[in-house]
């Protein structure tokens with residue numbers, strides 16, 4: 001008994017949560033668009049009252065016809081007019097509702113998509129690298145076009161169902177109060193078991209998320225142009241397809257089991273309901289037969305019994321369906337309230353943000369950045385990726401960072417760019433803690449080419465202009481930046497010059513080579529008039545001569561700024577004024593090329609290995 005009571009308590013709590021989420025959704029949509037939501041709700045309320053209004057005018061019409069010979073034709077006619085008015089009114093409400101709902105659906109879908117994208121822009125890099133946040137984002141954004149409206153329309157349907165239910169129940173109470181009680185008891189019996197099945201289904205849905213992600217990834221590998229070449233050459237198609245099929249089949253088996261369980265329970269309760277329903281209708285027929293009830297009233301009560309029972313079920317089913325979608329609502333609300341890990345946005349949200357010192361509000365001119373005993377571990381990792389780093393980058397100095405794969409070079413640069421917040425030690429800008437500045441202004445003074453820079457499937461203008469949006473329409477500035485990155489000739493030869501669509505995703509796209517894309521990304525960074533420029537492995541797509549040319553140019557351009565580049569080529573590193581050698585998150589050597597060669601440490605060894613392999617190649621040739 002205690003067990004059942006506990007179960008009921010749990011289901012009631014879940015029902016309450018459903019209602020709360022419904023109200024939160026109403027509030028959210030109300031804030032998005034009152035113009036369509038208020039009429040939509042009013043129409044739903046009217047729709048709720050229409051069935052009983054129709055029922056009553058029909059009942060009165062039938063009764064008046066059956067006694068027409070007594071009361072005269074005029075009486076029948078007036079009921080008939082009412083009958084017509086209600087039906088015309090119902091039609092009018094239906095048309096108005098289609099118009100309002102169509103618009104509301106589009107507005108909710110658009111606003112929700114924008115809201116989710118807006119929220120994404122406030123998140124930090126660490127959030128995007130967090131698998132569970134990624135899942136959340138994927139789920140809410142994949143379904144944002146239809147799910148919020150679907151939930152709204154379910155809740156609005158429940159509201160109008162409750163109005164129909166109350167009005168039809170009042171009719172029945174006027175006949176025999178206990179009839180409503182019988183219908184209510186039978187309907188509520190089914191809630192408990194259906195809710196239980198739902199809970200099981202939620203859990204399955206929740207547990208399935210990583211597998212969903214995997215199945216999404218399989219389709220991505222199989223259908224994306226950037227992965228196509230490898231899939232083809234390594235003949236991965238059937239392997240990936242089989243993995244995808246297995247995942248889908250696994251989902252199908254579990255879904256089928258739950259569906260069977262649901263159908264068994266529903267069938268049982270449907271039978272029970274039918275027995276009760278026929279008994280009540282039989283009772284009404286009996287009362288008409290013995291002359292207690294008129295024929296129109298018999299029609300009215302039969303309709304009222306069916307309506308009450310249907311609406312009771314409809315409201316329960318609506319709540320069940322809504323609670324099935326609760327997970328989406330929960331994820332959506334959680335996502336919208338997610339605290340960001342982005343240092344810039346966190347700073348904006350601090351209560352003290354409005355009182356940032358005047359120093360912080362002033363625009364920054366970075367002349368020096370120092371790391372003082374900086375250590376950093378990625379979220380969820382036990383060991384540090386960056387360990388007690390002490391280093392200073394100064395204006396007018398170019399710095400090369402070298403080191404083995406995974407030694408922490410890119411991470412160090414991401415810390416410099418203020419992409420992560422939870423580091424230990426301090427990073428100073430011009431001798432002051434960077435956190436004393438408006439971090440957005442600090443970031444604005446940085447130009448970067450990431451290792452995995454973005455190929456924007458847009459025009460060359462956008463690809464370069466994104467470095468400084470204010471200059472998007474200034475062709476001369478864009479071409480100057482392109483010239484520095486030695487991509488100006490390629491752009492000039494494109495069919496529409498700067499306005500040529502790049503990439504292959506859209507019509508008339510012009511595909512560039514890997515090195516050309518990289519030069520475009522370099523032009524993008526150069527367009528930004530920054531104090532700090534960072535190139536993360538410019539060698540990845542450039543041939544050695546091109547890299548050398550580019551770095552010489554970089555060196556020249558950076559004479560009044562801080563220029564940092566990560567490279568694996570010692571021939572490139574030696575061009576820098578200062579070289580940092582990283583190993584296992586630490587800076588183990590630093591100095592000029594000559595100093596490090598004299599030191600005879602790791603750098604000197606790297607130099608020897610690369611120089612001797614080059615000498616061997618020359619000898620062989």
Ligand SMILES: Nc1ncnc2c1ncn2[C@@H]1O[C@H](COP(=O)(O)OP(=O)(O)OP(=O)(O)O)[C@@H](O)[C@H]1O
Pocket residue numbers: 129378381385403404405406407408409410411412451
């Ligand atoms: N987002 C991340 N989350 C967790 N660990 C990460 C993340 N990014 C990098 N790492 C780990 O941090 C370490 C340093 O990575 P980092 O990319 O900084 O190295 P790197 O020196 O730039 O390497 P490479 O020369 O291969 O580009 C690696 O062990 C890597 O696995």
